[in-house]
Amino acid sequence: VAKTSLSSPPWPEVKLPDPVEEAKYHAEVVQKVNKMIATGQYGRLFAVVHFASKQWKVTSEDLIMMDNVLEAECGDRIRMEKVLLVGADDFTLIGRPLLGKDLVRVEATVIEKTESWPKINMRFWKRHNYQRKKIITNPQTVLRINTIDIFPCLS
Amino acid sequence: QNILFLFQHFRGRKNRCYKLAVRSVRRAFVKSTKARREKKRFLRALWITRIEAASLEHGLKYPAFISNLLKSQVELNRKMIADLAIYEPKTFKSLAALAQRRRQEGFLAALGDGKEPEGIFSRIVHHY
Numbered sequence: 001v002a003k004t005s006l007s008s009p010p011w012p013e014v015k016l017p018d019p020v021e022e023a024k025y026h027a028e029v030v031q032k033v034n035k036m037i038a039t040g041q042y043g044r045l046f047a048v049v050h051f052a053s054k055q056w057k058v059t060s061e062d063l064i065m066m067d068n069v070l071e072a073e074c075g076d077r078i079r080m081e082k083v084l085l086v087g088a089d090d091f092t093l094i095g096r097p098l099l100g101k102d103l104v105r106v107e108a109t110v111i112e113k114t115e116s117w118p119k120i121n122m123r124f125w126k127r128h129n130y131q132r133k134k135i136i137t138n139p140q141t142v143l144r145i146n147t148i149d150i151f152p153c154l155s
Numbered sequence: 156q157n158i159l160f161l162f163q164h165f166r167g168r169k170n171r172c173y174k175l176a177v178r179s180v181r182r183a184f185v186k187s188t189k190a191r192r193e194k195k196r197f198l199r200a201l202w203i204t205r206i207e208a209a210s211l212e213h214g215l216k217y218p219a220f221i222s223n224l225l226k227s228q229v230e231l232n233r234k235m236i237a238d239l240a241i242y243e244p245k246t247f248k249s250l251a252a253l254a255q256r257r258r259q260e261g262f263l264a265a266l267g268d269g270k271e272p273e274g275i276f277s278r279i280v281h282h283y
Binding site: 009011014016046048055057084085087089092094095096097119120121122123124131133 | 181182184185187188191227228229230231232234235238239242243245246249250253259260262263265266
């Protein structure tokens with residue numbers, strides 16, 4: 001076929017590496033990471049947690065404030081599931097989309113349950129004698145993340 | 156009337172005279188309520204520009220990066236990816252490599268078997 005503008009695709013030609021070699025390389029990497037986790041060679045762990053319809057980047061000894069009410073008393077320990085990402089200095093574990101519960105464990109305690117500062121909601125239309133003022137205080141909870149644990153059960 | 160001492164950081168006579176202060180305070184409240192809705196749009200645009208800059212450093216454009224990340228089932232927020240790009244450069248580099256690899260696999264899947272399709276106008280007519 002003659003070489004026209006549509007005979008070859010507009011992206012540059014790419015070759016993927018050999019699948020067998022790739023599988024070997026992947027197994028090696030997984031073993032190394034398992035060893036590192038088992039021996040405990042990681043420094044500070046950070047995790048990305050999905051909580052209260054928001055994603056938070058969390059480390060240990062961290063404070064988190066959310067704009068809603070949790071059904072837990074002050075001082076209760078909470079285990080956060082729905083972990084999206086865990087990382088340390090040398091390696092990261094990316095979940096697709098979530099990581100397994102037997103891999104990561106994020107623990108937190110409820111510290112405070114307060115209301116937010118009084119926010120003012122005002123609507124006003126000029127020349128129409130229309131103004132409404134409403135003071136809103138949202139309930140807030142403060143959590144402190146105690147620990148992030150990982151267990152070497154990769155495959 | 157005494158509450159207006161809260162607004163002493165205003166400029167000019169608005170921080171002293173009641174009549175002028177009432178008007179400007181009303182406008183300030185209305186603007187803050189509207190801005191609370193605009194803030195979400197503004198922050199999302201900010202995160203998108205930051206992710207674009209970071210992915211260009213690794214040789215990927217923003218639409219390619221985000222679409223490939225979603226196709227490989229990584230559901231991170233734009234806020235999170237922007238924060239990761241700022242504070243965890245190594246993690247962002249691995250995410251960019253993941254997106255690049257998924258992109259190449261997508262190209263190969265789009266090409267099909269590698270044979271050229273039998274065209275109509277490029278058929279060779281044999282006159283015997």
